[in-house]
Amino acid sequence: MDEVIISGLTKKFDDLTAVDHIELSVPEGSIYGLLGPNGAGKSTTIRLLCTLLRPNEGTAKVGGFDVIESPVQVREITGVLPEEGNHTLYQTMSAYENLEYFGKLYGIPINELHGRIEELLTFMDLWERKDDPAGELSTGNRQRLALCRALLHRPKVLLLDEPTSALDPVAAKRVRELILSLAEKYKQTFFINSHNLSEVQRMCDRIAIIDEGQILISGDTEELRSRLQASENFRIRVVEDQETALSIIKSMNFVTSVDREADSILATIDDPINNNTILLQALLSKGVRIIEFAEEEASLEDLYLDVIKGGVK
Amino acid sequence: MSLQKSMLVARADLKMAMKVNYVKYGLILIAAIGPVMLILTVLLIALTAPTAAAATLAMIDPLLSPMIGIVAIIPASLISANALVGEREQNTLEPLLCTPLTDRELLLGKLLSSFIPSIALLLGSILITEVCTIFILMYIGSEIVLIPGISSLFLLLTAGPTIILAMVSVMILISGKVKRVYEAYQTSGATVMIFILPMLLPMISMDAGGNVDMNLVWFSNFITLLISAILAIATWALAIGRFNRDKMVSM
Ligand SMILES: Nc1ncnc2c1ncn2[C@@H]1O[C@H](COP(=O)(O)OP(=O)(O)OP(=O)(O)O)[C@@H](O)[C@H]1O
Ligand SMILES: [Mg+2]
Numbered sequence: 001m002d003e004v005i006i007s008g009l010t011k012k013f014d015d016l017t018a019v020d021h022i023e024l025s026v027p028e029g030s031i032y033g034l035l036g037p038n039g040a041g042k043s044t045t046i047r048l049l050c051t052l053l054r055p056n057e058g059t060a061k062v063g064g065f066d067v068i069e070s071p072v073q074v075r076e077i078t079g080v081l082p083e084e085g086n087h088t089l090y091q092t093m094s095a096y097e098n099l100e101y102f103g104k105l106y107g108i109p110i111n112e113l114h115g116r117i118e119e120l121l122t123f124m125d126l127w128e129r130k131d132d133p134a135g136e137l138s139t140g141n142r143q144r145l146a147l148c149r150a151l152l153h154r155p156k157v158l159l160l161d162e163p164t165s166a167l168d169p170v171a172a173k174r175v176r177e178l179i180l181s182l183a184e185k186y187k188q189t190f191f192i193n194s195h196n197l198s199e200v201q202r203m204c205d206r207i208a209i210i211d212e213g214q215i216l217i218s219g220d221t222e223e224l225r226s227r228l229q230a231s232e233n234f235r236i237r238v239v240e241d242q243e244t245a246l247s248i249i250k251s252m253n254f255v256t257s258v259d260r261e262a263d264s265i266l267a268t269i270d271d272p273i274n275n276n277t278i279l280l281q282a283l284l285s286k287g288v289r290i291i292e293f294a295e296e297e298a299s300l301e302d303l304y305l306d307v308i309k310g311g312v313k
Numbered sequence: 314m315s316l317q318k319s320m321l322v323a324r325a326d327l328k329m330a331m332k333v334n335y336v337k338y339g340l341i342l343i344a345a346i347g348p349v350m351l352i353l354t355v356l357l358i359a360l361t362a363p364t365a366a367a368a369t370l371a372m373i374d375p376l377l378s379p380m381i382g383i384v385a386i387i388p389a390s391l392i393s394a395n396a397l398v399g400e401r402e403q404n405t406l407e408p409l410l411c412t413p414l415t416d417r418e419l420l421l422g423k424l425l426s427s428f429i430p431s432i433a434l435l436l437g438s439i440l441i442t443e444v445c446t447i448f449i450l451m452y453i454g455s456e457i458v459l460i461p462g463i464s465s466l467f468l469l470l471t472a473g474p475t476i477i478l479a480m481v482s483v484m485i486l487i488s489g490k491v492k493r494v495y496e497a498y499q500t501s502g503a504t505v506m507i508f509i510l511p512m513l514l515p516m517i518s519m520d521a522g523g524n525v526d527m528n529l530v531w532f533s534n535f536i537t538l539l540i541s542a543i544l545a546i547a548t549w550a551l552a553i554g555r556f557n558r559d560k561m562v563s564m
Binding site: 050051052054072075078082084088089091092104105106146149 | 318329558
């Protein structure tokens with residue numbers, strides 16, 4: 001069953017059409033990533049889904065409830081992490097009080113509330129900070145607290161607007177793992193906005209790319225990735241003699257572009273099946289010691305950039 | 314519609330406001346202007362004309378006591394300016410609007426969070442003025458009269474809360490239009506000026522010779538109550554009818 005069904009959804013702000021007749025369905029238990037550049041309409045889509053904004057045209061159903069006809073029921077079964085969630089907490093309330101307040105608003109039974117707050121805060125490594133005013137927590141801790149708030153009432157559908165944007169890599173990884181485990185364990189459905197491609201690639205089983213309010217492409221993450229042509233990009237890592245290696249690689253006429261990263265060289269090679277051997281021989285004959293010569297996996301980034309630029313259909 | 318949910322909102326708002334000392338003491342200070350002015354007047358009359366004090370006070374009560382009601386509108390306007398616009402400015406409104414609260418529950422919560430402390434300040438002001446007046450009159454050995462007297466008490470306890478209700482409704486009404494708390498304060502200032510007018514009505518009951526016609530006092534009291542009630546009902550209906558989540562999250 002599809003947990004979120006969006007049909008013809010449109011939102012205009014004066015003459016600007018922020019969301020333009022979009023169609024999407026999010027299967028139950030899936031992690032759906034909505035990708036797009038700044039101003040594409042991602043946050044507006046989430047705000048329409050959580051009934052904060054009213055669509056001008058079209059509609060959406062969340063957990064079977066229509067956002068226009070049954071907004072209260074939609075809000076009951078959704079958990080929302082607003083954009084810049086870390087700025088949306090009551091600064092003078094403690095971490096615990098922030099959750100307690102929202103727990104009560106969502107109608108969590110009083111005898112369960114304490115246990116749930118403790119469980120979540122402990123999981124997010126915030127239990128020790130439970131009595132600190134939210135305004136005194138670090139950005140990352142506030143972001144995690146806002147995430148706790150979204151999860152507290154165990155909603156069927158989670159709408160997360162850039163959940164890891166304020167987090168360091170370790171914290172971001174934990175949040176990704178949390179999302180994956182929740183989706184599996186409780187069959188919670190996640191709808192996530194992001195511009196972080198590698199994150200979406202790692203976490204989401206389905207993605208859609210939105211730009212100027214329109215969905216440009218959507219589908220299964222793996223399937224979309226496989227739509228890209230076989231890669232012609234290779235990563236070459238050598239010991240010490242990077243300069244020599246670089247000049248050799250550049251001198252080859254079948255190498256169409258060369259990029260240098262911190263410890264490796266990225267080369268695009270025409271007809272790699274024949275030419276890679278030639279390049280390798282040339283490098284070895286000059287005594288260059290190679291640690292790695294590997295194909296770069298086609299990434300969502302390539303697809304994303306292609307789609308945004310109007311390339312892939 | 315659950316009153317319990319509205320009370321949750323009101324209680325959270327109150328708790329937060331009371332955590333900020335300058336808000337707490339600022340409001341008490343503003344509310345204190347009414348009783349202080351009244352008590353000083355009583356003191357002045359008691360000291361300059363002790364024998365005629367009771368009679369004089371009884372006569373000027375309808376002109377004097379509405380002052381408490383006028384002053385009590387100001388804290389109501391200040392607290393309610395924060396109720397929705399403040400949350401919007403602090404970015405906390407969005408998650409609140411994502412909860413299952415209905416528009417009515419939310420607005421009633423916001424109404425109560427301004428109404429409850431305003432009423433507490435109003436009642437406190439009345440009580441302190443009464444006690445001090447009795448104390449002063451006893452001290453100079455005069456006959457005891459109530460300030461506020463019975464007719465003024467009626468006005469303050471009926472039209473007072475009603476006007477406060479109207480004031481808070483107006484603030485809720487404008488919360489969709491203004492973006493910053495200071496803009497809300499400015500609008501509230503203008504509204505306060507209009508809303509104190511009915512409270513001044515009892516003053517017409519004094520004739521050119523300085524005599525007060527009690528029939529006229531009661532008549533003007535009822536008119537004031539009527540005007541306040543109409544204002545309160547109209548503004549609250551407008552506030553609920555015009556409330557629009559869309560506007561609350563728009564930039
Ligand atoms: N409340 C509003 N009033 C007017 N215009 C708005 C409003 N909200 C969004 N917009 C406009 O709608 C467009 C889409 O905005 P939206 O916030 O949905 O983009 P986004 O994809 O979330 O971008 P970002 O990645 O920067 O968060 C933008 O051009 C934005 O300026
Ligand atoms: Mg956004």
